[in-house]
Amino acid sequence: MIRQLDRKESPSITLPVRSLSNIYFDPEHRLIKIGDKTSNRYYMNVAHTKKFMQTMLVASECKKIIDQGVTTSIRDLYYALKHTIEDTRENTFDSQSDSDPILEDLESALNLLREELHLKADRKGYMAGAIKLEDSGDTINCARMGSSGWAIPSDVEPDRIKFAENSAEFALVIEKDAVWQRLNEDRFWKNHRCLIITGKGQPARGCRRLVNRLHTELKMPVYVLTDADPWGYYIYSVIKQGSINLSFLSDRLGTPDAKFIGLTSKDVTDYHIPMNVTIKLNKGDQKRIKEMINYIWFKPKPWQQELKRMHKAGYKLELEALSAKGIRFISEKYLPQKIRTSDFLP
Amino acid sequence: MIRQLDRKESPSITLPVRSLSNIYFDPEHRLIKIGDKTSNRYYMNVAHTKKFMQTMLVASECKKIIDQGVTTSIRDLYYALKHTIEDTRENTFDSQSDSDPILEDLESALNLLREELHLKADRKGYMAGAIKLEDSGDTINCARMGSSGWAIPSDVEPDRIKFAENSAEFALVIEKDAVWQRLNEDRFWKNHRCLIITGKGQPARGCRRLVNRLHTELKMPVYVLTDADPWGYYIYSVIKQGSINLSFLSDRLGTPDAKFIGLTSKDVTDYHIPMNVTIKLNKGDQKRIKEMINYIWFKPKPWQQELKRMHKAGYKLELEALSAKGIRFISEKYLPQKIRTSDFLP
Numbered sequence: 241m242i243r244q245l246d247r248k249e250s251p252s253i254t255l256p257v258r259s260l261s262n263i264y265f266d267p268e269h270r271l272i273k274i275g276d277k278t279s280n281r282y283y284m285n286v287a288h289t290k291k292f293m294q295t296m297l298v299a300s301e302c303k304k305i306i307d308q309g310v311t312t313s314i315r316d317l318y319y320a321l322k323h324t325i326e327d328t329r330e331n332t333f334d335s336q337s338d339s340d341p342i343l344e345d346l347e348s349a350l351n352l353l354r355e356e357l358h359l360k361a362d363r364k365g366y367m368a369g370a371i372k373l374e375d376s377g378d379t380i381n382c383a384r385m386g387s388s389g390w391a392i393p394s395d396v397e398p399d400r401i402k403f404a405e406n407s408a409e410f411a412l413v414i415e416k417d418a419v420w421q422r423l424n425e426d427r428f429w430k431n432h433r434c435l436i437i438t439g440k441g442q443p444a445r446g447c448r449r450l451v452n453r454l455h456t457e458l459k460m461p462v463y464v465l466t467d468a469d470p471w472g473y474y475i476y477s478v479i480k481q482g483s484i485n486l487s488f489l490s491d492r493l494g495t496p497d498a499k500f501i502g503l504t505s506k507d508v509t510d511y512h513i514p515m516n517v518t519i520k521l522n523k524g525d526q527k528r529i530k531e532m533i534n535y536i537w538f539k540p541k542p543w544q545q546e547l548k549r550m551h552k553a554g555y556k557l558e559l560e561a562l563s564a565k566g567i568r569f570i571s572e573k574y575l576p577q578k579i580r581t582s583d584f585l586p
Numbered sequence: 587m588i589r590q591l592d593r594k595e596s597p598s599i600t601l602p603v604r605s606l607s608n609i610y611f612d613p614e615h616r617l618i619k620i621g622d623k624t625s626n627r628y629y630m631n632v633a634h635t636k637k638f639m640q641t642m643l644v645a646s647e648c649k650k651i652i653d654q655g656v657t658t659s660i661r662d663l664y665y666a667l668k669h670t671i672e673d674t675r676e677n678t679f680d681s682q683s684d685s686d687p688i689l690e691d692l693e694s695a696l697n698l699l700r701e702e703l704h705l706k707a708d709r710k711g712y713m714a715g716a717i718k719l720e721d722s723g724d725t726i727n728c729a730r731m732g733s734s735g736w737a738i739p740s741d742v743e744p745d746r747i748k749f750a751e752n753s754a755e756f757a758l759v760i761e762k763d764a765v766w767q768r769l770n771e772d773r774f775w776k777n778h779r780c781l782i783i784t785g786k787g788q789p790a791r792g793c794r795r796l797v798n799r800l801h802t803e804l805k806m807p808v809y810v811l812t813d814a815d816p817w818g819y820y821i822y823s824v825i826k827q828g829s830i831n832l833s834f835l836s837d838r839l840g841t842p843d844a845k846f847i848g849l850t851s852k853d854v855t856d857y858h859i860p861m862n863v864t865i866k867l868n869k870g871d872q873k874r875i876k877e878m879i880n881y882i883w884f885k886p887k888p889w890q891q892e893l894k895r896m897h898k899a900g901y902k903l904e905l906e907a908l909s910a911k912g913i914r915f916i917s918e919k920y921l922p923q924k925i926r927t928s929d930f931l932p
Contacts, residue, residue, distance in 0.1 A: 305913065311771060312913055313764035319906040320913065324862050331862060360767060366737060375732025386721025387746065391712060391737040400733065418659035421706060425657060516670050516677060560665040567651065567658055567666065 250284035253295060256348045256488060263487045265536045270496035272482040272537075274348065291342070297321050297332060298342045302357040311358040311395065314340060348488035353449070355395035365392040365447040366417070368424050369435035372405040379404060382435070389424060392437075394446045396453065403458060411435045411454050412501070412575075413443070415466040415475055419559045419570065426571040432579070435460070442475050445486070448493040451479060455495045462495050463584065465575075468503035469519075469556035470528035473538075473547075476500050481537050500585035501578050503557050505550040511574060517564045518555035525556060540586045596630035599641060602694045602834060609833045611882045616826075616842035618883075620694065620833040637688070643667050643678055644688045648703040657704040657741065660686060694834035699795070701741035711738040711793040712763070714770050715781035720748040728781070735770060738783070740792040742799065749804060757781045757800050758847070758921075759789070761812040761821055765905045765916065772917040778925070781806070788821050791832070794839040797825060801841045808841050809930065811921075814849035815865075815902035816874035819884075819893075822846050827883050845930035847921070849903050851896040857920060863910045864901035871902060886932045 241251045256262070257277040266273040283292045301321055305312055312320070318339040324331055333339050347354055354361060366389035373380045373390070382390045393401070412434050414420045420438035423429070429436045435454065439447040454460045464479055466472030480498045482490030508518060521529070529551045532538050538547060550556065562570045577583070587597045602608070603623040612619040629638045647667055651658055658666070664685040670677055679685050693700055700707060712735035719726045719736070728736045739747070758780055760766045766784035769775070775782045781800065785793040800806045810825055812818030826844045828836030854864060867875070875897045878884050884893060896902065908916045923929070 308913070310913055312768065312909070313906070315764055315904075315906045316768070316909040316913065319863055319904070319909040322863055322910065323860065360764070363763070373732075375734065378730040378732040380730075380732055380734075384724040384726075386719075386724040386726055387739045387741065388721065388726075388737040391734040393733045395733065417709070418661055418706070422658065422662070514669065517665055517668055558661075558665070560659070560661045563658070563662040563665040564668065567654070567656055567662065 250282060251292075252280045252282045253292070253349065254278050254280055255345050258344065258348060258488065260484065263484055265481070267536075269491070270481055270537075271490040271494045272484060272487045273490055274488045294333065294338065294342050295345060298339060299346060302346070302359070305358045311360055313360050314343060314354070317343070317359060344488075351488070353397065353445075353489060353492060355397050355400075355446075355449075360394040361445050363392060363394040363446050364441075364444050365437065365439045366390065366420060367392055367435055367437045367450070368420075369411075369429035370407045370433065371403065371435060374402040374404045375400060383430070387421070387424065389420070389436075392444075392447050392450055394444065396446050396450045398453070398457075401450075403453075406458055407433065408435045408460065409433045410461040410463060411437055411451060413447075413451055413462060413464045413479060413498075414438045414559075415441065415472055416559050419465070422567070423571050423575075426568060428571045428575070432576070439475070439479075443479060445489075445493060448479060448495075451498070452492055452495050455497060462498040463501040463579070464498055465501050465559070466503070467556065467558045468505050468507065468550065469558075470525055470532060472503070473500075473532060477535075477537055501575070501583075503559060503562075504546050504585065505553050505555070505557065506546065507574075508553075508555075508557060511562075511565070513557070513561060514564050515555075517561040518557050521550070521554050521556055526551065542585045546585060596628060597638075598626045598628045599638070599695065600624050600626055601691050604690065604694060604834065606830065609830055611827070613882075615837070616883075617836040617840045618828040618830060618833045619836055640679065640684065640688050641691060644685060645692060648692070648705065651704045657706055659706050660689060660700070663689070663705060690834075697834070699743065699791075699835060699838060701743050701746075701792075701795075706740040707791050709738060709740040709792050710787075710790050711783065711785045712736065712766060713738055713781055713783045713796070714766075715757075715775035716753045716779065717749065717781060718751040720750045721746060725750060729776070733767070733770065735766070735782075738790075738793050738796055740790065742792050742796045744799070744803075747796075749799075752804055753779065754781045754806065755779045756807040756809060757783060757797060759793075759797055759808060759810045759825060759844075760784045760905075761787065761818055762905050765811070768913070769917050769921075772914060774917045774921070778922070785821070785825075789825060791835075791839060794825060794841075797844070798838055798841050801843060808844040809847040809925070810844055811847050811905070812849070813902065813904045814851050814853065814896065815904075816871055816878060818849070819846075819878060823881075823883055845932065847924050847930055849905060849908075850892050850931065851899050851901070851903065852892065853920075854899075854901075854903065857908075857911070859903070859907060860910050861901075863907040864903050867896070867900050867902055872897065888931045892931060 244251045262275040262277040281292050282288045318336040322333045368382050368389040370383045417438045417440045423436050455462050464476045466475050482494035533547045590597045608621040608623040627638050628634045664682040668679045714728050714735040716729045763784045763786045769782050801808050810822045812821050828840035879893045
């Protein structure tokens with residue numbers, strides 16, 4: 241853009257198109273990806289001028305905080321940039337829903353995570369196991385974190401979080417914190433030489449990026465444990481091949497080699513789970529399952545069987561349902577048997 | 587009850603009445619408390635029989651997990667107890683909304699926290715600062731937790747979390763995690779010899795109990811930092827004098843000596859905060875402020891002034907609004923000045 245200005249041209253920026261029309265499943269890398277369609281944003285086009293100005297404001301604020309060596313939240317970014325433009329009654333931004341998409345434009349245009357632009361997303365999730373991390377000069381031993389575990393931050397990029405020492409052999413990603421706590425209390429990670437990670441529902445970006453790094457850098461197999469319901473299977477698919485919203489980041493947020501350890505509707509018979517802890521599928525679930533049957537990433541035969549079986553059986557199952565077999569059933573029977581027999585879905 | 591059975595009487599249990607009619611503000615202890623009205627639950631009263639049975643089931647499951655030395659979540663408790671009663675089509679519990687109130691009955695009847703019954707509530711919140719904790723044999727140094735901080739668990743009772751070593755002089759409780767992260771990055775806790783704690787919105791029980799313990803056991807002054815809006819002031823009031831729902835636990839969850847450090851609507855003028863980062867009060871806010879003006883615990887004059895000022899000014903303010911004055915304004919100017927001049931609301 242500086243070159244354009246030097247040449248006295250009207251400045252413009254080229255941005256990848258982030259709408260559904262430019263998003264596809266890449267079968268080679270097994271990731272949801274963004275295509276190569278681009279659009280231009282022109283300063284001298286009245287329909288673009290405001291967004292152009294907003295893009296420049298966000299970009300320059302990012303440069304400022306990077307130069308200062310500080311990080312901030314996307315909400316703070318919005319407040320830091322919000323002001324009334326001199327001699328007008330026009331605000332730079334009216335709400336955070338103006339500045340958030342601009343940031344995603346920049347992330348996709350620069351092929352950078354917002355964490356690399358020193359911006360933080362919401363964080364959630366915890367990890368425990370025999371790994372030592374370095375963060376801002378502190379060494380964190382995830383095997384000595386009591387009942388809490390290590391709280392996964394938003395920014396887990398290699399310049400922030402370093403894997404200092406590891407003796408875990410695989411990573412188990414768990415949908416629910418209550419189950420994580422059960423496994424932590426039973427020292428499952430110690431007995432099975434693994435890391436236990438929970439995203440507390442749909443994992444935040446930090447958690448997905450961490451799983452990606454554990455797999456790509458430390459070569460850890462990744463197993464995902466969720467409820468047996470459409471939402472749980474969706475969580476798994478986002479961990480595995482990324483999401484449509486963040487398709488431009490799939491290569492850093494997705495882990496295509498992840499495997500699904502459970503729960504499945506088949507577990508009800510395999511593990512003799514009493515029928516009264518299953519939950520009847522509602523209409524929304526039925527509809528969602530039918531949609532998922534058609535998703536390209538659920539085409540492998542074992543998933544087709546599972547989805548059809550669930551649809552036919554008419555029930556779903558939460559992880560807590562295993563408690564009907566005893567509080568430690570999940571850590572002493574269910575998971576060890578699944579792992580021993582490699583009873584995974586692809 | 588065992589004695590009643592020995593005497594061949596119909597068994598019954600006495601429970602505190604937990605409805606609004608039995609809840610009051612205790613001006614001496616400055617806490618929301620439960621009165622001494624009780625009710626009886628009889629096994630031989632058909633209107634009570636199911637609830638009586640449920641109470642016994644929950645109580646015996648608690649005894650079982652305590653005997654086993656394990657803990658579990660309230661959701662797992664529900665699943666562990668849910669079954670169809672033999673020779674009937676009746677379930678012990680139909681949903682978790684059946685078992686949760688039974689647990690609160692037991693907590694209030696026994697005057698015990700659920701954590702003491704080995705049950706865990708949802709956890710959230712983080713802490714950093716110069717304190718060392720012991721948890722399950724691990725020593726956790728909250729001054730060496732990188733960008734994450736220590737994740738506050740649900741159970742922070744003295745037999746689980748021990749205060750091993752402390753050199754912090756006060757505790758700052760922050761509504762928002764983004765602000766906590768700002769202060770952690772700026773090592774505010776180091777420069778000001780304090781603990782920084784966030785509850786991520788309304789603090790969970792574990793976080794409130796921790797604040798209570800820091801104050802009562804370590805004699806730390808507690809300052810609370812929230813948005814300047816009715817929700818922020820409500821968060822403060824719950825930290826300070828407890829809540830109606832958990833009135834039977836106020837003496838362990840409330841911290842009546844807590845002080846309010848900000849934000850206030852007065853800060854807008856005191857700290858020259860630009861008007862375009864304030865937010866117009868909506869009708870719900872206006873109504874809520876009027877209600878709060880009448881709450882007995884907002885009767886102290888400075889609160890009456892603040893609430894009336896906000897109502898009149900017609901705007902509220904989020905913590906992030908301070909970013910309009912610079913990203914480090916909150917840690918380098920705002921909070922230090924508030925603390926130096928003891929500019930608190932009671």
